[in-house]
Amino acid sequence: MPSAPLLDREFLEKLERFAIQWQKSFAGLVGGHNLSRFAGAGQEFLDHRNFHHGDDLRAVNWRAYLRLEKLFLKMFQVEPRVPVRMLVDVSQSMAAPHVQKFEYARKLAAALCYVGLVRLDSIEVHAFSSRLSQRLFATGGRHRFPALMDKIAAWEAQGATDYLATIREFIGDYSQRGLVIIISDFLDDRGCERALEYLIDFGHELMLLQIWADEDRLPPWRGELDLRDAETGAALRLDFDDVARQRYTLAFDEYAAQIQALALRSGGRYAGVATSQPIEDLIFGELIRARGIA
Amino acid sequence: MYLLNLSFLQFLTVFGSISAFAVALYLLDRSRRRQVVSTLRFWVAAEQPAAAAHRRHIQQPWSLVLQLLSMALLVLAIAQLRLGARLDAGRDHVLVLDTSAWMAARSGNRTLMDLARDRARRYLRALPARDRVMLVRADALATPATAFEPDRRKLEAAIQASRPGATALNLDQALAFARHIQSQAAGRGGEIAFVGTSRIAAREASAPPLPRNLRVLLVPDPIENCGLRKIGMRRSASDPGLWEIYVSARNYGSQPRNVTLALDFGPGGPEGRVAAGSQRLTLPPGAEKEASFEYRTEAAGILGVSLSPHDAFPGDDRAELELPAQPTLAVTVYSAEPELLKPLLAATPRVAAVYRKPEDYRSDDTGLVILDRFAPPRRPAADSLWIDPPAAGSPIPVRRVVDDQPFAGWDSSEPAAAGLRTKDFKLEHATVFDPAPGDSRIGEVDAGPVIVARPGHPKIVVFGFHPALSALRYELAAPLLFANLLRWYSPEIFRRWEIAGGSVGSVKLQMDQDTPPSDVRVTAPDGSQVPFTVRDRTLDFFSGVPGPVRVAAADHEYIYSLTLPQIGDAVWEPPADALKTIPHFPLTLDSSTDLWRILALAGGAGLLAEWILFGHFRRFRQSRVLRPVLLRAKSSDPEEVRR
Numbered sequence: 019m020p021s022a023p024l025l026d027r028e029f030l031e032k033l034e035r036f037a038i039q040w041q042k043s044f045a046g047l048v049g050g051h052n053l054s055r056f057a058g059a060g061q062e063f064l065d066h067r068n069f070h071h072g073d074d075l076r077a078v079n080w081r082a083y084l085r086l087e088k089l090f091l092k093m094f095q096v097e098p099r100v101p102v103r104m105l106v107d108v109s110q111s112m113a114a115p116h117v118q119k120f121e122y123a124r125k126l127a128a129a130l131c132y133v134g135l136v137r138l139d140s141i142e143v144h145a146f147s148s149r150l151s152q153r154l155f156a157t158g159g160r161h162r163f164p165a166l167m168d169k170i171a172a173w174e175a176q177g178a179t180d181y182l183a184t185i186r187e188f189i190g191d192y193s194q195r196g197l198v199i200i201i202s203d204f205l206d207d208r209g210c211e212r213a214l215e216y217l218i219d220f221g222h223e224l225m226l227l228q229i230w231a232d233e234d235r236l237p238p239w240r241g242e243l244d245l246r247d248a249e250t251g252a253a254l255r256l257d258f259d260d261v262a263r264q265r266y267t268l269a270f271d272e273y274a275a276q277i278q279a280l281a282l283r284s285g286g287r288y289a290g291v292a293t294s295q296p297i298e299d300l301i302f303g304e305l306i307r308a309r310g311i312a
Numbered sequence: 313m314y315l316l317n318l319s320f321l322q323f324l325t326v327f328g329s330i331s332a333f334a335v336a337l338y339l340l341d342r343s344r345r346r347q348v349v350s351t352l353r354f355w356v357a358a359e360q361p362a363a364a365a366h367r368r369h370i371q372q373p374w375s376l377v378l379q380l381l382s383m384a385l386l387v388l389a390i391a392q393l394r395l396g397a398r399l400d401a402g403r404d405h406v407l408v409l410d411t412s413a414w415m416a417a418r419s420g421n422r423t424l425m426d427l428a429r430d431r432a433r434r435y436l437r438a439l440p441a442r443d444r445v446m447l448v449r450a451d452a453l454a455t456p457a458t459a460f461e462p463d464r465r466k467l468e469a470a471i472q473a474s475r476p477g478a479t480a481l482n483l484d485q486a487l488a489f490a491r492h493i494q495s496q497a498a499g500r501g502g503e504i505a506f507v508g509t510s511r512i513a514a515r516e517a518s519a520p521p522l523p524r525n526l527r528v529l530l531v532p533d534p535i536e537n538c539g540l541r542k543i544g545m546r547r548s549a550s551d552p553g554l555w556e557i558y559v560s561a562r563n564y565g566s567q568p569r570n571v572t573l574a575l576d577f578g579p580g581g582p583e584g585r586v587a588a589g590s591q592r593l594t595l596p597p598g599a600e601k602e603a604s605f606e607y608r609t610e611a612a613g614i615l616g617v618s619l620s621p622h623d624a625f626p627g628d629d630r631a632e633l634e635l636p637a638q639p640t641l642a643v644t645v646y647s648a649e650p651e652l653l654k655p656l657l658a659a660t661p662r663v664a665a666v667y668r669k670p671e672d673y674r675s676d677d678t679g680l681v682i683l684d685r686f687a688p689p690r691r692p693a694a695d696s697l698w699i700d701p702p703a704a705g706s707p708i709p710v711r712r713v714v715d716d717q718p719f720a721g722w723d724s725s726e727p728a729a730a731g732l733r734t735k736d737f738k739l740e741h742a743t744v745f746d747p748a749p750g751d752s753r754i755g756e757v758d759a760g761p762v763i764v765a766r767p768g769h770p771k772i773v774v775f776g777f778h779p780a781l782s783a784l785r786y787e788l789a790a791p792l793l794f795a796n797l798l799r800w801y802s803p804e805i806f807r808r809w810e811i812a813g814g815s816v817g818s819v820k821l822q823m824d825q826d827t828p829p830s831d832v833r834v835t836a837p838d839g840s841q842v843p844f845t846v847r848d849r850t851l852d853f854f855s856g857v858p859g860p861v862r863v864a865a866a867d868h869e870y871i872y873s874l875t876l877p878q879i880g881d882a883v884w885e886p887p888a889d890a891l892k893t894i895p896h897f898p899l900t901l902d903s904s905t906d907l908w909r910i911l912a913l914a915g916g917a918g919l920l921a922e923w924i925l926f927g928h929f930r931r932f933r934q935s936r937v938l939r940p941v942l943l944r945a946k947s948s949d950p951e952e953v954r955r
Binding site: 119 | 344345347348349350351355357
């Protein structure tokens with residue numbers, strides 16, 4: 019029996035007016051719909067400068083020459099086609115304690131792919147846990163989307179998260195800088211901050227989309243708990259009461275704030291969302307406010 | 313020290329149940345739960361490991377002990393723990409007030425019920441104020457009117473509200489109920505006081521002995537009474553228009569009486585009634601006599617039976633029975649030769665036959681339509697009997713026509729052919745039908761069925777020959793066949809009615825034939841079903857409410873007009889050692905101290921202390937301390953973080 023599609027047509031139609039946004043200007047990249055601070059062969063006028071030998075005569079402002087008898091060159095804003103790469107966390111922590119986080123991540127990835135396809139962006143999508151896997155290349159317009167969505171829907175949660183190994187592999191594979199969208203719960207026992215800083219230092223622009231289940235932030239249980247880590251299998255027994263729950267939530271919020279600070283400090287974007295929040299609210303609210311799409 | 317509301321065993325049971333529940337909840341609250349989580353990093357930061365928590369739980373049983381202690385105090389408060397000797401406490405008495413039908417009899421210008429109420433009030437006022445009393449109204453059933461009640465005003469109101477019922481007093485059941493209810497009460501047992509007359513329903517030999525703490529406050533009832541006991545009516549087997557009526561009357565008094573039994577008939581109400589007969593009877597003391605009457609009517613109405621002269625208990629001097637109308641079956645015969653069928657239909661008196669010519673046919677006739685060698689353009693909407701119809705218009709397809717065929721036999725499994733016997737008769741000319749699967753083959757020749765019945769609505773029977781123009785006319789089976797067919801068409805006109813008047817209470821009915829209980833319906837005056845038992849053709853049921861009760865069993869319907877009050881046949885003599893006067897209790901001061909308020913306060917305080925020391929209150933306070941920190945963390949916006 020065919021499973022239901024990740025996203026319905028009505029939702030996709032709403033996404034068509036959006037475009038993935040990036041803040042940075044990447045030298046040497048042309049084409050695309052985001053403006054760059056670098057001048058180039060664009061359509062939008064940027065400034066004038068003095069004509070130098072070898073400049074393109076087609077860009078000379080002849081009206082200014084007739085009036086001032088000096089050659090000025092018109093400069094135009096370039097719209098670079100920045101490579102967009104999306105990393106989607108498929109580790110087992112995304113499927114714990116329930117599968118909603120994983121579902122949510124797949125839907126969000128598919129929605130962003132559709133936004134990119136509509137604007138003729140090229141998006142490379144990678145699933146990852148302990149390393150990169152399942153590379154998908156989304157380009158060529160919206161008619162490519164159904165096949166892409168089916169492939170994303172076929173992903174399964176497996177493996178333990180290793181951000182450091184994954185990012186090293188990513189930097190090794192992709193030398194060209196661009197926008198990196200990471201959809202994850204950012205739960206790695208070894209920490210993900212250092213790996214993300216590597217990406218920033220390498221010149222990538224980050225868009226971090228953190229997803230958590232309600233139980234991840236505010237565990238509903240109380241009393242004596244026998245806990246098991248979904249990825250490592252490590253066990254922990256503890257007594258959990260309201261005070262402990264508040265401490266837990268405090269620690270979680272502090273961690274989320276660290277991730278957010280890391281993204282914003284480098285000029286990137288961050289959006290955190292609980293799976294209880296509809297994905298429409300994330301895309302049409304949180305993500306627009308964070309200037310991830312416009 | 314003693315418990316007023318509960319026995320010690322009951323206290324232990326209640327407290328044990330509550331304690332078990334509290335301990336189970338306590339353990340459940342602290343049971344370990346297995347859970348898979350995304351990461352352990354925040355959990356580690358949240359709380360110390362379970363080993364330390366276990367040590368804390370070992371100290372927490374003080375919470376459980378405090379809870380259990382508080383609950384014990386609350387249960388003791390509910391049980392009304394008292395300080396002092398139990399002897400100083402009040403006692404629990406049961407006051408059994410006779411509300412049987414006989415209590416409506418008049419003695420002078422007051423009823424026996426008025427006298428009994430006076431005695432009950434006097435008994436109540438003689439009791440010490442701390443004693444509790446339960447009022448039980450007793451007729452055929454014992455019904456508690458109050459709980460064990462110390463409030464005398466409530467008890468007097470309940471006594472005032474007591475009215476004579478319709479049944480005789482079942483003394484054994486009332487006293488057994490009083491004894492049982494007194495044994496269930498936690499307080500010190502008091503007396504069982506009976507206030508009423510000595511006229512009761514006959515006691516059974518296996519009745520338990522009377523209780524030792526019985527006090528009998530009898531109301532004198534030297535009342536001479538004659539009354540109707542039973543009335544029976546049924547239609548005569550030989551003459552359906554004639555009702556046979558049997559009336560039974562009894563002299564309950566000590567003097568012989570000459571009475572007149574009179575019958576009247578008419579519509580409901582006093583207007584338009586006509587006398588239907590009368591007889592004089594002489595009734596010796598304690599004797600019961602029966603008189604029989606005959607009354608001819610086919611109309612429905614109310615038959616009244618009166619006994620005169622009236623006496624101090626008029627409730628059993630008149631009874632009224634509802635007579636149902638005799639139903640008849642309307643038969644319309646379409647025949648060119650009606651004389652052939654008249655003898656067959658005239659044999660059944662419950663048939664009203666109309667004969668018409670075939671050209672006067674109407675398809676909207678009601679009842680039963682007989683079509684003699686005639687196929688109408690439109691089939692009748694009512695049930696129909698077709699005699700030798702033309703092949704083109706027969707409701708059941710014709711297979712063939714045969715001549716000189718010997719009649720093969722009757723299918724005696726069919727109700728229409730039940731009991732039919734014929735021997736060696738031939739049909740000179742007959743039509744053989746081709747019946748459908750659901751049709752009944754009543755009579756057959758070798759070539760197939762010649763009489764076929766089709767059940768359903770409307771019912772149809774088709775004859776392949778004319779019964780009055782064939783050899784069947786010489787057979788006894790002919791009128792029997794028609795009688796069977798009429799019963800099959802309309803069973804209700806053959807229903808036999810028996811009407812009886814009697815008193816409410818238990819009714820035994822001897823049925824004429826074995827009827828499975830599933831075919832028996834006993835219906836109360838309000839239309840509800842009355843429970844009954846059937847054993848060896850005897851049907852038993854109980855009706856405590858005056859009114860007509862209908863019993864439908866196969867083709868019989870019995871109507872019981874249970875409007876006569878039930879009067880006890882026996883006169884009870886109280887035991888010689890029973891107390892028989894209004895008591896005089898010495899006044900004693902109640903020296904016991906009721907502790908329930910103190911216990912309730914202590915229990916509540918204990919639960920509050922447990923909540924403050926161990927419960928959610930502490931967590932609530934801690935959460936109040938932590939909440940601002942949490943709120944600050946949640947409200948951090950991107951700009952703030954960036955700063």
